[in-house]
Amino acid sequence: MTATLQEFLPDSSFLLDQSAEDWRQAIRLAGEGLQNSGFTTAAYTDEMIATVEKMGPYIVIAPGLALAHSRPSAAVLHTGLSWVRLSTPVPFGNKANDPVSLVIGLAGRDENEHLQVMSAIAKALSNPAAKDSLNDAQTPEAIRTILNG
Known part of the structure; x- marks a missing residue:
């Protein structure tokens, strides 16, 4: 799993302690991280925002x-x-999970890879102690270490 997280979550994809005016800007930051790492083009950021505009804030999956x-x-x-x-x-x-302080951007080339990465992140974030530690972690390496459990 370590290699997978290193591959899917390189240092260039982290934006820590950023300021956002609203949810659109927060998603734009997530898109910036994906673009910085060569995972997506700018068009994907617009697609992520359009998805929320169309489907609502279902992407807020936990408090x-x-x-x-x-x-x-x-x-x-x-x-x-x-x-x-x-x-x-x-x-x-x-209403149930606002406000949001952590935005994870996910880009999947196909449904299978999309689900694999989502599953790994969900597993890591289901540990309450890990979630608290993630708020305090100061570097990408520290965050990956916590996610690897």
Whole structure:
């Protein structure tokens, strides 16, 4: 799993302690992390925002956590993740889980890879102690270590 997280979540995909005015800007930051790592083109960021505009804030999957993604498309160059920790949480419109302080961007080249990466992240984030540690982690390496359990 370590190699997988290193591959899917390289240092260039992290944006820690960032400021966002609203959920759209938070998703744009997640898209920036995906683009920085060569996982997607700018078009994928627009697709992620359009998905929320169309489907609502279903991407807010746990208190304070949004999993920004869209369907596999030509804008996805490689399967990968971005990790955006916001300095101030922003509302996404999900009454149960707002406001959001962690936005994970997910780009999957195909449904299978998309689900594999989602499953690995969900497993890592289901540990309450790990979630608390992630808020305090200062470097990409420290975050990957926590995610690897």
